[in-house]
Amino acid sequence: MTCTLGDLGLRFGCVVQGDPGVVIDGVGTLARAQRGQITFLANPRYRRLLADTRAAAVIMTPDDAEDFPAPALLTDNPYLIYARVAALLAPAMAQPGGVSPAAVVDPTAEVAADAWVGPGAVVEAGARIGPRTFIGPGSIIGQNARLEADCRLVARVVVCAGVRIGERVILHPGVVLGSDGFGIAQDGQAWVKVPQLGGLTIGSDVEIGANTTIDRGAIEDTVIGDGVKLDNQIQIGHNVRIGEHTVIAGCTGVSGSAVIGARCMIGGMVGIAGHLEICDDTVITGQTLVSHSLRKPGVYSSALPLDEARQWRRNSARFRQLDSLARKVKALGRAAGNDDGEQKDE
Amino acid sequence: MTCTLGDLGLRFGCVVQGDPGVVIDGVGTLARAQRGQITFLANPRYRRLLADTRAAAVIMTPDDAEDFPAPALLTDNPYLIYARVAALLAPAMAQPGGVSPAAVVDPTAEVAADAWVGPGAVVEAGARIGPRTFIGPGSIIGQNARLEADCRLVARVVVCAGVRIGERVILHPGVVLGSDGFGIAQDGQAWVKVPQLGGLTIGSDVEIGANTTIDRGAIEDTVIGDGVKLDNQIQIGHNVRIGEHTVIAGCTGVSGSAVIGARCMIGGMVGIAGHLEICDDTVITGQTLVSHSLRKPGVYSSALPLDEARQWRRNSARFRQLDSLARKVKALGRAAGNDDGEQKDE
């Protein structure tokens, strides 16, 4: 698709800097965009690339555009406007409805006439597939699972029995929804499986990355709120509840029965212990261990920054003496007559 | 299924508190159980919910039941009794044997008459599937692999060539068993693949969570003992041996040739280095790095608790000066005349 910079300004409500007649036919990066491509500047660390860009126009903030001599689309949120421009210029391929002859659909399943079921997919008894929903090749939809309209299961997704999924949900390859949670009860030296009888409810406008897994509840449902975005290789345990518009980066693990609020931003490889609560609007940086409830919004961290290994070993050996070090300092302070100051933070 | 509280007491050897004629037809949580549902109290943090529960009865310890005025099933291990009651009230669906016409079974494979092979499943040459074993849709059973009786591969499990699996093993979607280990030998700047010629042996009564992977051995077998329970998204490297009844929570990684004892409890997102030994009955808390052998049973940790990010940055910057800080304290102690005390732990 092709349009002018002026068209984009009108459509997305942005001021145009420079010639509104510049023709735009695609997107590119600041470093490598070609004639006809529009790009964006959102991360300040790429500002140095502005001077040499050959892009036809740049989506940027008015402040960044001040000294920029070339065409631009001005907005306070360049990345958002870029997302919309890119979606406009590169629309998703239309997909005709229908069931592949190489799919296996149980006669008691209900598949909307304009839904699509790809080759190698299996739709089990009682499942319901909503209008325009795309069941990619190799996907498995378990008994009585239900997907609403306009979902896209890219390929090889597993939706276990009884899972309920809202509208416009995107599931990437390898996702597993509604697997049994890790419920085991100790019986002497051995462990007995606890039946996982709950379900899994996924809201609308949720996107879930490749090979992410979400367990069904033990008794009640695991619940993923509207607008939640999960990256790849995340593990969500049974009974977890995640509030709307929370986003979680890759490789993070959430243990069973944790309750995560709305609009949280959780970094990659974070470990969240079970049976705790994280309040709305909490930010957690990468590789943090969350071992207790967080009841106050804020930014939380626990991972140490790296160091050259030799220096690291020296410091981490000292870490094992930290309590005794603190006691020595206290004793020295007392000997030096600082008792009051000392007691303050013990 | 429906029964009375008295029936449950008899069947599972528990004292009944209150009316043994109370009718039970399902399970629920303390917070939301309805008439006719039985629940349990195992985690003390939910004790506050007892007062308002509408459950027909509660499985609990005699101590917890002392002030509880309603019907109860008394036991020292409420979670175990709950597991058994839930399994009784919600039995697994019976599955008729047979091979789906949409499965591909090599003529040299042996599938028990009462086993089930689902649509889209592939059973390769020489594989053997035991009695009542369920090969879920989209699963792949490699050449000469062997599964004993009563296993359940929920869906889309890959069992690579030659892997041997015991009885009553449950494998959740996305599990990969017997993939090649990460064996590479350096050749100048490049790396050469080391053939992975060993196998993988899984004991009986093992359960393995969604998207967990276990590599085959390099020369001998990787071995998972009887009764081992693995959560989702765990990685087990080649040549690893895990002793019976050990349980591991999600996202943990075990490097090649590690040997883990029996009855260990390993938390989530733990990293276990290669070529080490962990003795029986060891407990490792979440996100710990195990970099050397553990020869004494106990509880081990290494992950720091989180803090508000600003305070965290201050402390972690100081961590990089920890060795020098310790030297200063030593010098101060010496100057203050504490030499003997100081030398003790250096």
Added chain:
Amino acid sequence: MTCTLGDLGLRFGCVVQGDPGVVIDGVGTLARAQRGQITFLANPRYRRLLADTRAAAVIMTPDDAEDFPAPALLTDNPYLIYARVAALLAPAMAQPGGVSPAAVVDPTAEVAADAWVGPGAVVEAGARIGPRTFIGPGSIIGQNARLEADCRLVARVVVCAGVRIGERVILHPGVVLGSDGFGIAQDGQAWVKVPQLGGLTIGSDVEIGANTTIDRGAIEDTVIGDGVKLDNQIQIGHNVRIGEHTVIAGCTGVSGSAVIGARCMIGGMVGIAGHLEICDDTVITGQTLVSHSLRKPGVYSSALPLDEARQWRRNSARFRQLDSLARKVKALGRAAGNDDGEQKDE
């Protein structure tokens, strides 16, 4: 296959110690090799097993062989020579070309006559499969994806639309290549998907472990260099570039737009933040958090060693007071007249 120790010495350019006529018909471990099997000694922690080995011969360094009385193959790189010997003695099974009648291949796809496409595999429109490439059962090759010669997709691999893969690439079960990256733009409280329009290019001689995921680029390609070896359950974000012959152990996560140099060695469960650079020949130990660029080759760490939990809790509680502890030490030093020394490292 069977040969003599002398044959192996000639073929791989190694000096033979002892009888060159010893017959070798397989490989084994130092601890359990039987008559006819050759083994190797590469890791010094297994040297103690030499005395009792029953192996027909050992591949080892001249130094290690000095006091070893039995047949040996001498080399400076025993593990590399072992890899070659093992590949010679246990060659991969020959695979006849052809497309399984249970595969679904689009008529516009091009599959080389001697390529193999297994049962349950799907090859979409415009895809190209090179000579002798093996598409294992249940694999999905997206539209216009392209695989060169001699690749091996073991089973159930997903290659998304347009991904390009070089020669001799090995992909283990559950691998997902070219899934959408985690691109989302904030729109008030909600998040909008950013179209992921770039591709993914994988070089030649790459091996990728089970359930590893690599996202396609947002605008340009994600690029994996020649000879890169990735273990299981690794996550590589969009726009990442990894230089040739870099190796990464299991469960590591690389955030979007990170650039990793050539010949790096990255341990397991490492977290690499986005938009940073790691220079060539960098070594990162397990569970490290890489939060800024590394511009100097070296060995880097950040994970603390574990401790017995009670002692750990004491030390980690003190960690939260570390900044205040450092200030106290400074004050004590100042009081003791050490101001100059103090100022040096603040």
